[in-house]
Amino acid sequence: MxxxxxxxxxxxxxxxxxxxxxxxxxxxxxxxxxxxxxxxxxxxxxxxxxxxxxxxxxxxxxxxxxxxxxxxxxxLGLERIHVEGRMSDEITKRTPTTSILDESCFYGRETDKNNIIFKLLSWDGPSDERNYGVLPIVGMGGLGKTTLAQSVYHDDERVEKHFKLRAWVCVSEEIDNAKITKAIIESATMETCSLTSLEALQGKLKKMLSGEKFLIVLDDVWNEKLEDWEELQKPFQFGEKGSRVMVTTRTERVSLNKGTLPAYHLGGLEDKYCWSLLKQRAAVDDALSNANPNLEAIGRKIVERCKGVPLAVKTLGGLLRFKVEEKDWEYVLKSEMWELKNESEGIMPALRLSFQHLPAHLKRCFAYCSIFPKDYVFDKEQLVLYWMGEGFIVGSKGGTKQMEDIGSEYFDELCFRSFFQYSGNNKSFVMHDRIHDLAQSISKNICFRVDEDDKWLRNNRNINIPNKARHLSLFATKPIDDNALDHLVKNKCSSPRTSLLLGKAIITCQVAKLGNLYDTWRYLRVLSLLNVN
Structure with a gap:
């Protein structure tokens, strides 16, 4: 085709x-x-x-x-498949990684690299009963966990001299321990292994690791099952004391199940390094930058929007490659990330992998969160109540658990998988801008948000809400009169489930007009009037 x-x-x-x-x-x-x-x-x-x-x-x-x-x-040739919260063969998978590092893309991670190497080379002392330690590197998709692990793996002055045996395996969605064990053997020996049974493979790996100080990197791990890990790691115990296994993952639960050392949570890349990366990807040299001084100013604004995610910077840099017109750079600056044409590579496909791994009930809960503005700090208990009102929470068998408790578990699971981040305390949370872009790309026809900068709010004009929109929100920090709300209610959208009035502005509204809202929106399930005066 x-x-x-x-x-x-x-x-x-x-x-x-x-x-x-x-x-x-x-x-x-x-x-x-x-x-x-x-x-x-x-x-x-x-x-x-x-x-x-x-x-x-x-x-x-x-x-x-x-x-x-x-x-x-x-x-269309579509078939029904059964997916239990993990990838199926029919869903596009990430390209497998190798240990080879592209040095031209490694910027600003020297401190992280040195911290990780220190953890790998430090021995916890005689009180540690294990011969090996497991160090998880945790972070959302696109932060550069794999690139950082590649740089650590190939550090010849410290890592290569310290660990006599090294192996790199891209685990990804793989849950077959025989295949993973075979990949470890082949990576360590650089030879093809003809064995197929787990018994024979683990026996061979045990002999290889015995008395050797090893470093094994398991990249992009998704499998959270503790029993699978316990089976896979059996040969590791025969290595020399001080051996290490380094695991990169997007989910905190993998870290908790597999880690014996404190997890290393990777943060965003500083803007100055993001700008260097953008220049490299967009092929902007000093001569071009000097000839077009506005490009740097626009480019630095673009990297600010990337919020420290290197893959987002690389994606936008690729779109701008060899483009020297300011209008092209302005277009990228003003466009939403999910609206740009990234084809099969880039930040959005990478983040969609995280979404595709979610169980069906969590997919709906996450997509709903695009109803919030970017950088909006939300309360865990409040969001769980919204989910309850929408009917997103599935009751436990026998009704032994309160719906609030089940909703809290849903929320915690999304935190474990790096969809939500703490914002100051244990009750307030926020979504990274790129995660918010992901939510918008998934639910753009279902969730509709109105900001106070929209013309209808400033000029009391009619607003064009998509007919199929099911969840609406209004975010405002300035006073709003009820005429604007009239325009919101009297649009062609006939069946919203949600109406949230967010922000800190006082919204003046006559109580009698709420009756119009109920008459017009017959299927309303969640109504927040926290800021209505």
Whole structure:
């Protein structure tokens, strides 16, 4: 299939998925309305015939739409697969990594590198019963964990001299311990291994590691199952004291299950190094920079938006490669990251891997968070209540757990996977800008946010909210009158589930006008009026 056919099919599948999502929401709305009529029946013992006819008509329309989607599913060659919160073969996987470092992309991580090498070379003393220690490097996708690990691995003055045996394995979504063990053997020996059974492979690895001080790097680990790790690490105990295993991962749970040393949490790259990286990727030399002084000013603003994520800088640098017109740089500066055409590589595909690994119930909870503005500090308990109101939280079997407790577990899991970050204390959280971009790219047709800079808010103009938008929020720090709210309510969006009024502004609204809101938005589930006067 040529490139144009691939692109056409991709767009057709995207349209199919959007229609399926709309159908699921409409089906939920119909069921919710049906529940109301059932409650009325229990009180009145009768339902008007016209209401019965209306419900039957709606259900018939939903079934017809579902049948059409099923037929198109066959035409598009789509198959139903079962995914239990991890990658399936049908989902695009990350390109495997190797230990080879591209020195031209290594900027500003010398302090991190030295800190990690110090941890690798330091021995914890005789009280440590293990011959080896496991050092996790944890951070969101795109921070440069792999690049940092590559630089550490190839440090010839310290690491290569200290560890007589070294091996690098890109684990990624792999959960077959035999394959991972075989990859360790082949990396350490640089020879093909013909063994296939885990018994034989672990026996060979045990002999290789016995009496040797080793360093094994397990890159991009996703598997959180403790029993798999306990099986994999059995041969490691035969190495010499002071051996190390270094694990890079996006999830805190992997770190907790596998780490014996305190995890190294990788932070963002400083802007000055991001600018050096952007120049390198965009092929901007000193002569070009001197000839176009505004490019540097624009470029430094671009790297500020990247919030210290090297992969985001590299992605934008690639888009700007050999472009010397200010308008091109201004376009990248003013565009949302998820709106730029990155094709199969770049920051958004890398972050989507994290999203694809989420269980279905967490995907919905995360995507919902795009309703908040960037840099918005949110409260854990408040967000859990929103999820509860939306019906996102699945009750436990037998009802033994409170919904709030289950929602808290959902939230903690998203924190473990680097989707949320602490903001000052244990109750306030924020999303990194690139993670927020990811949420927007996933839910751009479902969640709609209005900021106070929008023209409708300043000039009381009508606002064009997408007809399929289900979750709305208004963020304002300046006073707003109820005329602006009238325009918000009287738009063509007929079935929002959420309406949040955020920010610190006082919003003056007559109580009587709230009745218009309920009449217009019949399927509203979550309404926040914290800032309404």
């Amino acid at each position: 040529d490139a144009e056919q691939q692109r056409t099919k991709k767009e057709a599948v995207k349209k199919w998925l959007n229609e399926l999502s709309d159908l699921a929401y409409d089906a939920e709305d119909t069921l919710a309305e049906f529940e109301i009529y059932v409650e009325q029946y229990q009180v009145r013992r009768s339902i008007p015939h016209e209401l019965k006819d209306q419900i039957n008509f709606e259900i018939k329309k939903i079934n017809e739409r579902l049948e059409k989607l099923k037929n198109r599913m066959i035409v």
